[in-house]
Amino acid sequence: MNNRKKIPLRKCIGTGEMKPKKEMIRIVRSKEGEVSIDPTGKKSGRGAYLSLSEEAINAAKKKNSLSNHLDADVPASIYDELLEMAAKEKK
Template sequence: MNSRKKIPMRKCVATGEMRPKKELIRVVRSKEGEVSIDPTGKKSGRGAYLSKEKEAVLLAKKKGILSKHLEADVEESIYDELLDLIEKEKRPI
């Protein structure tokens, strides 16, 4: 019997695309209301997923999509961190 491992899919809040969880970045709001980036995808709290694309992050920033999904204020530094993360992953080693 051929057993394939199921790939967890998540939806990007900016683009609306369904993608494998590993292709997305999770941003999480803790119970205290603190918003942070969750590279492991395992922090507790309300999460929102963004594609690892500069355009998706800029769209989310422009329209305030993360603030709406997380029901919290998202600081500029979070968007800057997301863009830095994307740049680091795109660079060849």
């Protein structure tokens, strides 16, 4: 029997790449319309996945794909926080 666990893949909305879920960060829009970063991946609400790389974050910001995917306005502070997380991840 095949005992290997299936690795869940998600599509990055910045680059369009399929990557393992654990390598990505989830951004969530709650029912109230509040957008937040979900490092655990367990918050309830509409979610979008983004690679933790400067290129992916900047691409998502340029294309406005986070706002389009979540059907909500994404504040610039979210992008700033994501860029900080990407810089920490890089080290």
